[in-house]
Amino acid sequence: MATVADLLKRPDVKETVLKTVQLDGQVVLKIMQHCDGAQPSIVTGQLLGLDVGQTMEVTDCFPFPSPEDDGDSSTNYQLDMMRCLREVNVDNNTVGWYQSSVLGQYQTQEMIETFISYHDSIKKCVCIVYDPQRQQRGQLGLRAIRLKDSFIELFKEQKLTGKDLREAGVGWRDVFVEVPIKIHHSSLAQALIADLNPAPGATAGDLERLSLANAGYLSKTMANLIECMDDMLAEQGKVSMYHRNVARQQQQMAAWLQKRNQENIARRAAGEEPLPEEDPVLFKPIPEPSALDQYLVTSQIAGYCDMLGAAAEKGMAKMYLVQAAQKAAQH
């Protein structure tokens, strides 16, 4: 289905479609600082900036207080913060939010709901997901995510059964869209970086990158993957149960209709009024289970697979490297 949906995916004709997210350096640093500091709990914050055509410029951000910090003031915090920032002439236009994630888990129902609620006011809102562990492994832990418009429409209409999604041509890949990130620095900052003149990477003794110990990461991801698989199986069970129920109901319906038919024939023969052939009370249509969870789980699985793939790729490369190095050492 996914492939079909892919084929059907139309190029976005809207002019204002979001192509890139441009993050200011300080935003990245702020997010990293906030999320790394709060590990392993998951934290969120507000993104501020400007929507410029196809680019979403994020110029500033501030963290939300974590729920356990202070319960009642958190609602006012955002407003107060915005007001303060406006007073110091910072962009105070909300464009989205950021959040940290553990091992790339972000595809949740709440995420979607938040997106939808943001969507009401900010059409092009984005979410920056930051994965500290990924960052630690030397990969960019940031990704900008938004919901696909077609999905948003469906979600708002709550047409989330398999049939609806299929008809709309929305596959599991069409729920979240990743938007390329571009990091932008002010000229001054760039000048500073140039001035810092860091030592070339290769000679810096960046041995971190050569670490072979990724078993923990792999097994953790694997375990997550298995968990997802269980969820998937549960979902599958729901669907097949639904199908079975439908089939059974149809059978019953057929039997009932037949009986009613015969009865009617008999009644007609006896000169009586035939009974109505429909009985809506007896056979209520069974609600089809929502396909959303499946989509989420699937995309989660895809995420894990990507991660595993990347990790394995790197691991392999390193292994070869080590092997070659050992051979070289022996000779």
Next chain:
Amino acid sequence: MASRFWTAGSDSDEEEVDASEEENSSSEEESSSSSSSSSSGSDSSSDSDSDSDSDSDSDSDDSDAPKKGAARFLAGSDSDSDSDEDRRVVLKSAKDKRFSELTDTCDEIRNKMKINDWSAIQGLFDELNKRLERARKVSEAVGTPRVYVRMCVELEDFLNDTLANKDLKKKMSSTNAKALNTMRQRLKKHNTSDEFAEAVTKFRENPQEDEEEEEEEEESSSSSSESDTDGEREETEKRPAGAAKKKDKLLTMDSAEITYEMVAKKLREIVTSRGRKGTDKQEQVEMLQFLANVAKGVPQKLEVLLQLVGSLFDLSPGISNYMKVGLWKRCMLVMLEIMDTLQANEAIVLDDSAEPSEERTAEPVAGEDGKVRVWGNLVAFVERLDDEMFKSLQVIDPHTHEYMARLRDEPVFLALSQKVHDYLARIGDVRNQPKVALRLIEHFYYKTDAVYDAMRKLTMLQQHFYYKTDAVYDAMRKLTMLQQEEAAASAAAHPEGAVAAASAAAETAAAANTSNEPGEEQTADDKVALPVPLDFSMDESSTAAMKRLVGIVFTHGDERAKARAMLCTIYHKALHGDFHSARDMLLMSHLQDNVMLMDISTQILYNRSMAQLGLAAFRLGLISEAHSCLQELYGSGHIKELLAQGMAMGKFQDKTPEQELLEKRRQMPFHMHISMELLESSCLISAMLLEVPAMASSPLSVKKRVISKSFHRILDTYNRQTFTGPPETVRDHIMAATRALMRGDWSGAYGAVSALTVWQLVPQRESVLDMLKKQLKEEALRTYLFSYSAQYRSLSLDQLCTMFEMDEKAVYSIVSKMMIAEDLHGSWDQPTRTIVMHSIEATKVQSLAGQFADKATLMVELNERAYAFRTGGLRDDDDMGGGGGGRRGGRRGQDGQWEDDGGHGGRGRGRGPRLGAARMGLGQGGQDFGGHRRGGGGGGRGDRGGFRASGFSSNMTSGLPDRFQRRGPYRQQANPNMQALGSISRPGGGVGGGPGGGSYNRPLGGDRRDRGL
């Protein structure tokens, strides 16, 4: 009642029979309506006494009695007062008692009359009235007792006399005179009342007054002569109802005078009245018995006898109760008589298709083939007798002597059945012959050799005892004394037949004893002596008997009979330890396939066979076979019901009384029971032996492969116990053994298991225990290696040998097997005789990856199912069966075990190509046999079918691990080579034919795994 004539009128008999009879009405009838009896009385005037009684016969047509009532006795002469007198001594029934009271009072009044004591008379008269009321209540008669009326008349007369006699009156004391006056008034009132006026006047009109006993004779004869014509008239008027009267005539006739025609007519009458309301069954039986004696010619006698058997069956009440033993024995006797007659007269053929009630007046002549056909269905009788015996054994408490005594009747029944069987064979009735043969089989199949021998001895003994062939008997007796001990020993050693054997032994003893004090046995009415015919002899061994009989059933029997005979044979073979041929029979007969469609008693038989098969396998040490046989029975939790050995006292069942009754009727008699404890211990021990190493091999594995759920359940409860006391029940013992075995402590396990008491029930107890010990050692070794191999760097062979007290070879082979199966990560180091362990523990990631692969497989399979459901429109359950079977097959495949649900898959016939294609498209192996059986299945299926079949053929020799629980595979099993050939030569698709050969030797499990991963 007729019995009075020719069974010398036993009192007890009379009492019963006369229950509905009223004394005076009987005497009335004597005079007025018992025409035929009195006429017969005149015929044979020599026995006048019986004559006076004979009246009672006639009131069996009670339609007459009430109508005529009082009027009748007034018309007739009456001899009763005196006959009453001499009867009152003997009569004991309530009604008769009342009458004797009445007469007593009358006599007393007469006495008082003589001394003119009116005050006494007055009191007595009151008493008389009271007694009359009571008598009426009891007898419920309409008329007034004649005794009473006469008394009234006498009193009146005497009163008038006294009144007329003035002198006398004056002489009287004042109290007496007063009493006289009251008496006069009362009598006047009394005798003129509506109730009595008529009776009194009639009595007065009738001049006859009987005063002397001697008169009776004359009178009765005279009255009979007078009513004789009357009776004849009556007879001509209503012939059908006149049965009773004519009967009397017949009964008293000289047997020489009775013609064929008379008997035939009589018989027809009885036949037509049979089953009608108001027919006295007992009387019919007696009549028939009489007729049998006087019947002219053998065919007629047979007719009568057959009818007699039927009537005897009528005597027993309903289907819910069992026939009384005495009655049963009488039936047996009659049946034996019939069989003797048939044997003696070969020209007579019993045939239930012959015309039953021909109007014949003369003895039937032989037909053109020299045969005389008589209507009758021996088989039905035999079956009925068998059923009745079965029922009685169900009901009788098995711990009583009664039960034993009942079991002793079995030889006679066997003899009868054998005779009937031989007879049927002689006349070539192949339709009914198997039925009798099956009955016989069902008496034989559950008997162990010891029991059978005991039964055989008993038969001979009974024969010799009853026929007093003493010379042989003495020898036999000595022999029996020896045998008896032996039988007792073997009975103790054998569970199922224990009772039977014990009873047989006891019986031989009893028979031996009774010979010393003969006559004891025959005293009770119940004990009809039932001799085993001399010409009956049981086969030397039960196996021979079974073989002979089963052959007959297989040649001629219907489907059900064949199935039952087959099951009996399987049971019998299993009982005799021939597990393999029993198993082969079971598999080849495909009984599993359709046993669910059979009737319940056959299903029970099937379950019994299965249980016995399991026990046989267990005795032979075929643990996994035993387990698969027993597990389903035991695991169901309804084993009692399944084997019909008691009612389940389930909490959650609410059965209707009808269901309960039905179930009760299905119960097996005690002597046929299979010991529950033995079953339980066999099943649990098998489960333990299989389960403990399996648990040890994968202690933390997520996908726990459960071999026996019930075992796990028990183990869990056992482990949850806070305190575990010393073992008491079977379960406790086995759980204690399990614990020991889990530690690899075989001797502890053996100690716990061998402490079970049930082993006493097993023949060859020693060998079974040895087998158990060996098995326990092996499994303990495996468990030990599984559990603790990780703790060793290397393990010395010698050490293992000493630890498990096994010889080197055995240890070597077990360890090697484990290495090959990759259960044990190690290798032999030959020079040092050690096992060197390679700790190749899978890393976390690896094991996780493995798990993930499993999950993925599962999901793909589910997907495939869903897909097939959508596209193929397969029926839901078919699909599930196939998919589920495949999955399970896959799992098991990894251990070299396999299992198949082909039966389910096979149902999806005709949709093969599409489904096959679909499954191929998903890259998933359809593992069921369906494609195979479908013939024209898709190419992809052909491929798999082929290698699947190869799995079978290669496994043929290695026993059949799991198949007992599945119904599907047997078809395959029966002819694996054919299957394999079929898949090769099938023209379907290039893919299908090709790899068939190549895949032949591929291990099933490996292949599955490839697919899965």
